Amino acid sequence: MEKITSETKIGVVKDHIPLKYNYTAGVAGDRFLQLLKQGKLQASQCTQCHKLYLPPKIFCKDCFSQLNEWKDVAEDSAYVYSFTSVKKEEGPRELIALVKFDGVEGGLLGRLKSSREEPRMGMKVRPVFKQKSERTGELSDIEYFEKVNY
């Protein structure tokens, strides 16, 4: 069955497919990102099953009701759920964490500010926003999460 012994000898036809996209953030996403620009972190709430969703949604995936209530996410509720260390093609090694919030369904992926201390699973953190003038209404308005001692 083996006909090709060296894959580098296989002839190829080169091509490039240029595609560009303009995505919308959605009804919930647009509001969430505008709030983020103001330095506020809010979750949408299901009044039926009392779940808080972050990032916010306009529907509850479980009871399937429409969500209209929004609540501030308590700043001291954030913790590192899992983390890893990544190296991109350019730049230094970075710590990336999935940050969850007590009592909230979901979480946010973000950079973790390095410190002399090794990060731990469950470590309490808080979001640090960019300077107001630099915010763009994108998730990157949260510059990083940093360890806090409550």
Add this chain to the structure above:
Amino acid sequence: MATPRKVCVIGAGLTLFRRRMLETGKELSFEAVRMALDSAGIERKDVDTVVSGSAPDAFDGVHMKGEYLLDGSGAYRRPYSRVFVGGATGVYTPEAAWWHVASGMSEVCIAVAEEKMSPLQPHPAYAFWSIFDHDYERQLGTTLLWIFALEMRRYMAVHGIKEEEIAQVAVKNKKNAMDHPCAQLPANITVEDVMKSEPMVWPVKRLDVSPPSDGAAAVILASEAFAKKLTKEPVYVAGCGWNIDSTYWTDRDLYYPQYLENAGKMAYKMAGISNPRKEIDVAEVYDPFDYKELHHMEGLQLAKKGEAPKLTTRGITQRNGELPINPSGGLLGVGNPIAAAGMMKVCEIYFQLTGQAGKRQVKREVHTGLAQAWGDLMQYSSVFIMRRR
């Protein structure tokens, strides 16, 4: 629920799995289907329906891959469809074929899975850019490896599992693959080799990961009446299960695949299995990463939560063990042409049940075997159980 009619698997075929094959996707599909037809001893004229499975179009670089692959899949002027549930596609494809036959709509159905990942430059992993959320994940430069690293880390932290314990899976599977004629990365390596291999995204290292590949695999399903014309002792489809978790992977507790437990229970119920650990004789569980074999054994109730590494250390999952897992060599050893890799597992269970696995034949007697795949964004599982009377 009306009882569906009995369905049998009557043939299997697969191509070589390689980093780059000369064959196009259509040609790979043709080779797999041709081999499956020959293995069943039938011709395309005997086939009345076809299901094709393939993962993201971005790999092949051809949109509408189902349409693109149809002639090579044997579907010309037949009822035909393509199914797609990401990495779980390979095991979901024969399930879709099962509906065709179980419903009475079809007598003989080809289920073929293809993936040609090599066209995408500079690396097939770039296709995964397009699967992440554009508002919350892509900005950071999120890659699939990051997400898997977060999941692996969580699994390790909850159960206190060491990287060395996980590495044993890569060692076992790459060794098993040395007996697979289609294998891309068979190797005799040690736990130390895995530990010393290039760090990718901590704690994931080069040898923890399966390679991208080109390849195709196929099985043929038929009604019991048709199968009995070919053999006195056909292999039956005993159970099918599939299940999906939330789109939002951040909502889930990553240490345990609940969606897989659900898919497994669905398949076990259909197969009349109450104790999978005792009643499954051999299993091919999805192993794109070594930790995933362990994670999946637990989701499938083949091990208790956190127990799979211990079973591996004790040699229970070896080919000559009490519960052989991935005797084919899995994705880690045979290769990972996404949809085709899942179907390769279905083929392996068919070969094991019919005594055609050659050097890979497991030591214990096999009556019931299971194939499982995992996909979409770490949230889908498909489970296919076959049984020889």
